[in-house]
Amino acid sequence: MSAPLRRPLALTMGDPAGIGPEIVAQAYRLGVARNTVVLGDVAVLRRAAQCTGGMLPVAVLERAEDVAHVPPACIPVVPVVDLPELPAFGVVDARAGAAAHACIRRAAEMAVAGEVSGVVTAPIHKEALAASGVHFPGHTEMLQAYAGAPDVRMMLANDELKTVLVTIHMSLRQAIEGVSFDSVLQTLRIAHRSAALWGQPQPRIAVAGLNPHAGEGGLFGDEEQRVIRPAVEAAQAEGIDARGPYAPDTVFMRARNTLEHPGEFDLVVAMYHDQGLIPVKYLGVERGVNVTLGLPFVRTSPDHGTAFDLAGTGRADPASLMAAIEMARRLGMGAGR
DSSP: OOOOOSSOEEEEOOOTTSSHHHHHHHHHHTTOOTTEEEEEOHHHHHHHHHHTTSOOOEEEOSSGGGGGGOOSSSEEEEEOOOOSSOOOTTSOOHHHHHHHHHHHHHHHHHHHTTSSSEEEEOOOOHHHHHHTTOOOSSHHHHHHHHHTOSOOEEEEEOSSOEEEESSOSSOHHHHHHHOOHHHHHHHHHHHHHHGGGGTOSSOOEEEEOSSGGGGTTTTTOSHIIIIIHHHHHHHHHTTOOEEEEEOTTTHHHHHOOOSSSOOSOSEEEESSHHHHHHHHHHTOGGGOEEEEESSSSEEEEESSOOOTTTTTSSOOOOHHHHHHHHHHHHHHHHTTO
């Protein structure tokens, strides 16, 4: 088990109509959320504690650092919002979207100010977020804006596979247009630089092609020859161990690292959202962690959404959130936090 960081992690409650508050409560109930503080609504967290078995008090804090004085077996909350009425479970609600957004914004402010060592975010519902008037497509873009980060990338990781995305939350047509020399090269730079956080200062990076069979020499598309390969060669000239582009239908299998099959690569750069996320999620959603690379602080999240169908039942699995908390701790120590 990793030693606690000197400064606590900030844990946002997520959409209060979804499973976010419940998996947060479960993480505290299971004793794995040490040295973390929840940013959210006190009543929402009390309801979540009740849904997951009760007998889990909520401690209201003024500052994140006050978590050091909170006894075990309770949920330490820094109130960010105070909803006059709790949103119904499993329903898209603009009030819930606004509350989730407020917590994320506050978490970014605290991380930039050095009040917390990193941020772990529980799931949000993008439709509720949009209904509240917030038009960021997801956590990644939101945190980038509030942290003032010039360029960030999304990585999904588990103990067998890591994938970093060139394009993130956009239509497939837009994603294809977003695959450029600059975007691929910058992704390789960010992935290479960030890998030192988890102990790989010289990662072996495989680059997936955009088209079937990586274009098959131009027969199925020329983006590999015209855009991706030149970006890989430019990265190599900078000392980055980048290779490819490789056929996307096999490169993830080649990179998967198990006891029986040591991976050929340490991570894969994928061209678009589903290309990179499906392989990791197929290995088990409960094991996956979303990491935002390029921020001035560590940020992780579970590899699943709000699961409205489970909200309020107390049956949501907190495993991915717990993995995200542990990943944030490891990355924070790697960054010297």
